[in-house]
Amino acid sequence: MKRPFADTDLAAFIAKRVLELRPKSQIDIAGEAGFVNANVLSMLKSGATKLPLDRVLALAKALDCDPKRLFLLAFQQQGYETE
Numbered sequence: 293m294k295r296p297f298a299d300t301d302l303a304a305f306i307a308k309r310v311l312e313l314r315p316k317s318q319i320d321i322a323g324e325a326g327f328v329n330a331n332v333l334s335m336l337k338s339g340a341t342k343l344p345l346d347r348v349l350a351l352a353k354a355l356d357c358d359p360k361r362l363f364l365l366a367f368q369q370q371g372y373e374t375e
Contacts, residue, residue: 298339302365307337309355324354342369 297303310318310333322330325347335341343351343366352359 295339
């Protein structure tokens with residue numbers, strides 16, 4: 293399976309934050325972020341999918357991170373360059 297977003301900074305950031313938040317599970321984080329499918333977090337970490345911009349605030353809260361940073365990483369993943 294091709295993972296078009298595997299090499300993005302967002303995928304690396306989410307993977308790192310999930311590890312840092314242990315013992316909190318990925319299922320807990322996905323639920324707090326409002327994802328119906330808990331597998332979405334694994335897909336984001338592996339780069340199989342990109343983070344929808346409308347989910348940034350909820351995921352930032354669940355990951356206990358700066359929403360601005362997460363938004364910028366998600367924005368870059370959309371294919372737009374930031375200055």
